[in-house]
Amino acid sequence: AVSIRPYSPCCSNKVSVAAARRTEDKKLMAAPTDASVRARNSKNYDPELFRVQTDLLAPLAHLSTGVAHIDAVLPGGGLPLQHVVEVVGPPASGKTRLCCAACVEAAAGASVLFIETRGTNVTEQFQQTEGSPPAAEVLANVHVMDVHTMDDLVSILSELLEQGGLRSAPQLPLRLLVVDCFADLAVPRVHAHPRETGLVCLAARLLAQVAQQL
Numbered sequence: 001a002v003s004i005r006p007y008s009p010c011c012s013n014k015v016s017v018a019a020a021r022r023t024e025d026k027k028l029m030a031a032p033t034d035a036s037v038r039a040r041n042s043k044n045y046d047p048e049l050f051r052v053q054t055d056l057l058a059p060l061a062h063l064s065t066g067v068a069h070i071d072a073v074l075p076g077g078g079l080p081l082q083h084v085v086e087v088v089g090p091p092a093s094g095k096t097r098l099c100c101a102a103c104v105e106a107a108a109g110a111s112v113l114f115i116e117t118r119g120t121n122v123t124e125q126f127q128q129t130e131g132s133p134p135a136a137e138v139l140a141n142v143h144v145m146d147v148h149t150m151d152d153l154v155s156i157l158s159e160l161l162e163q164g165g166l167r168s169a170p171q172l173p174l175r176l177l178v179v180d181c182f183a184d185l186a187v188p189r190v191h192a193h194p195r196e197t198g199l200v201c202l203a204a205r206l207l208a209q210v211a212q213q214l
Contacts, residue, residue, distance in 0.1 A: 063176065066101030066129055078102075084211045099178045100125040104134045107141040110175035111166050114144045115153065117184040143168055150185045150199050157206035161213065177210055 062078035064071050071077045079085055087095045103112045104126055116122055126142060127133050143166060147153050165174040186200045
């Protein structure tokens with residue numbers, strides 16, 4: 001089972017996705033409320049394959065996940081822009097591949113930042129999307145960074161906020177930020193320093209600010 005839901009930073013096995021877009025409409029920044037939308041696919045997945053815990057997402061602007069049958073069950077047809085959401089599920093359930101597909105969708109005319117925390121080479125997964133392989137100029141807009149500590153993640157998020165986008169692609173707006181996965185950085189930090197969770201909370205706040213301001 002995999003679920004897409006509003007963001008909470010300290011659960012295990014998650015990919016955090018910040019979909020950001022400049023807008024004058026402050027209503028797009030409204031916090032989601034609890035609700036649930038389920039997709040049923042008994043042939044390949046658990047009946048509760050995708051659960052979206054919000055009913056405010058449908059009227060918002062959205063970014064396609066790059067997977068048509070997943071877009072079909074999400075309110076608004078994709079990931080809500082200017083929000084932080086989580087893709088949650090057990091190992092090998094397709095979380096990273098889903099995020100890579102969304103990166104390819106977002107990279108047409110915009111820059112995308114994929115933060116990898118496990119040292120995994122995700123480049124090949126950007127090619128494994130629905131339909132024909134993405135064009136080289138689209139893939140050139142996807143930037144992958146290896147990050148191994150919460151301190152480094154905070155530094156990167158702070159820089160994004162200060163500069164309003166990627167230093168390596170200043171001519172293109174940042175449209176999507178993926179952290180795969182936030183828990184890999186947060187959980188060891190919390191376990192090692194259970195009374196010092198401030199840095200994890202700071203990273204969560206910065207992630208939300210990136211989503212809202214870019």
